Amino acid sequence: xxxxxxxxxxxxxxxxxxxxxxxxxxxxxxxxxxxxxxxxxxxxxxxxxxxxxxxxxxxxxxxxxxxxxxxxxxxxxxxxxxxxxxxxxxxxxxxxxxxxxxxxxxxxxxx
Amino acid sequence: xxxxxxxxxxxxxxxxxxxxxxxxxxxxxxxxxxxxxxxxxxxxxxxxxxxxxxxxxxxxxxxxxxxxxxxxxxxxxxxxxxxxxxxxxxxxxxxxxxxxxxxxxxxxxxxxxxxxxx
Numbered sequence: 001x002x003x004x005x006x007x008x009x010x011x012x013x014x015x016x017x018x019x020x021x022x023x024x025x026x027x028x029x030x031x032x033x034x035x036x037x038x039x040x041x042x043x044x045x046x047x048x049x050x051x052x053x054x055x056x057x058x059x060x061x062x063x064x065x066x067x068x069x070x071x072x073x074x075x076x077x078x079x080x081x082x083x084x085x086x087x088x089x090x091x092x093x094x095x096x097x098x099x100x101x102x103x104x105x106x107x108x109x110x111x
Numbered sequence: 112x113x114x115x116x117x118x119x120x121x122x123x124x125x126x127x128x129x130x131x132x133x134x135x136x137x138x139x140x141x142x143x144x145x146x147x148x149x150x151x152x153x154x155x156x157x158x159x160x161x162x163x164x165x166x167x168x169x170x171x172x173x174x175x176x177x178x179x180x181x182x183x184x185x186x187x188x189x190x191x192x193x194x195x196x197x198x199x200x201x202x203x204x205x206x207x208x209x210x211x212x213x214x215x216x217x218x219x220x221x222x223x224x225x226x227x228x229x
């Protein structure tokens with residue numbers, strides 16, 4: 001059974017601080033990795049994708065990938081109350097779009 | 112950008128009835144769509160892959176006779192929950208392939224449909 005593991009949280013982060021989210025996956029052949037943000041009652045929205053080892057930055061978000069350790073993370077800098085949501089890690093093992101999702105980490109940014 | 116329109120956003124039905132959920136690709140053709148289900152506080156679980164003009168491919172444990180998927184055109188896929196029961200109450204979300212990046216497809220999700228079976 002291919003698995004994607006995340007800490008469920010909630011992760012409480014003061015406004016302006018850095019939120020650090022972690023994700024591990026079991027399928028070594030996984031090629032593509034995604035972070036989605038999901039507000040309560042809404043569908044997921046893509047915020048970051050990463051395909052190669054190392055860091056990828058987009059605005060306040062930085063994704064980090066280490067395929068040897070089967071680990072992907074997301075950093076949210078200068079956290080805002082609007083960042084309060086559940087963040088889903090998703091992993092794709094082939095090129096046909098089938099995603100394996102983690103259970104998500106709830107982030108709560110406190111003013 | 113590409114938009115995936117999903118309707119209805121909320122539906123309440125009586126046990127034993129059938130419910131149809133539509134997923135449309137706006138301004139682009141979607142040969143492949145994916146249907147997910149999400150129970151409260153849980154992750155998205157892939158139910159099936161919908162392919163235009165052919166039978167859907169269901170994930171292990173998903174009853175194909177209960178969750179009917181039709182992808183009759185390049186812009187429309189439908190999921191029909193037949194003889195719905197309270198345990199089918201869930202958040203159903205469709206997604207479509209809307210791009211290609213670094214050797215992999217990029218997905219866009221619909222807004223989701225909240226089904227409540229009384």
